[in-house]
Amino acid sequence: MADSLILEVADLEHDVLTGIYSEETGKPQPLRISISAQLKCAARYAPDTPLDASKNYMDLKFAATEALPPGVHFKLIEAVADHICETLFLQDERVEAVTVKIVKLAIAEDNEKIGITLTRERR
Numbered sequence: 001m002a003d004s005l006i007l008e009v010a011d012l013e014h015d016v017l018t019g020i021y022s023e024e025t026g027k028p029q030p031l032r033i034s035i036s037a038q039l040k041c042a043a044r045y046a047p048d049t050p051l052d053a054s055k056n057y058m059d060l061k062f063a064a065t066e067a068l069p070p071g072v073h074f075k076l077i078e079a080v081a082d083h084i085c086e087t088l089f090l091q092d093e094r095v096e097a098v099t100v101k102i103v104k105l106a107i108a109e110d111n112e113k114i115g116i117t118l119t120r121e122r123r
Contacts, residue, residue, distance in 0.1 A: 005041040009060040010034040013105070016080055017073040021106050031077070031115075032103040033064045035084060040094045055092055063087040064100075077102050081118035089122055097121040 012035075015028035022029050039055055067087045074080045081100035088095050103115040 003041040005039045005054070007037045007039060007055055007057060007060060008035065009057060009064070012061060012064055014065050014068075016068060017071070018077050018080055019075070019104065021104070022073055023075075030105040031080070032105055033084070034101040035060045035064060035088075036099040037088055037095050038097040039092075040096060055094065059091055060088065063091070077104065077116055078118060081116060082120070085118070085120040089120075095122065 012033045013030060014033060015030050016022075017028045018031070019029055021027075037055065037060060042049070042053060045053065063084045068080065068083060074083070081102055084100045085098040088098050097119060099117060099119040101115065101117040103113045108114055
């Protein structure tokens with residue numbers, strides 16, 4: 001089995017113009033976003049390994065918040081997930097694959113989780 005390194009940010013809540021909810025209300029929809037980014041793994045991480053030997057977790061958060069263009073209506077939440085994946089691929093060539101899980105909070109009742117999971121690999 002090959003070594004792997006997966007950085008994760010889970011349950012980040014952010015409002016995004018997306019879907020029928022935003023189309024009907026003109027307001028952004030609250031989304032709960034989780035991201036897993038698979039990185040090329042170093043042979044070893046010693047105590048003195050420099051910080052730039054890995055990716056900053058805040059880059060994942062940035063891709064799901066500030067990197068989403070304001071005022072753009074993503075008709076599908078799949079397009080939101082795709083944008084997050086592409087942002088991470090463009091940021092760092094060490095990113096090999098990205099999985100984005102999005103839960104649409106505005107339509108959930110009784111704590112159900114309605115949404116999508118999209119996985120993209122670097123091409």
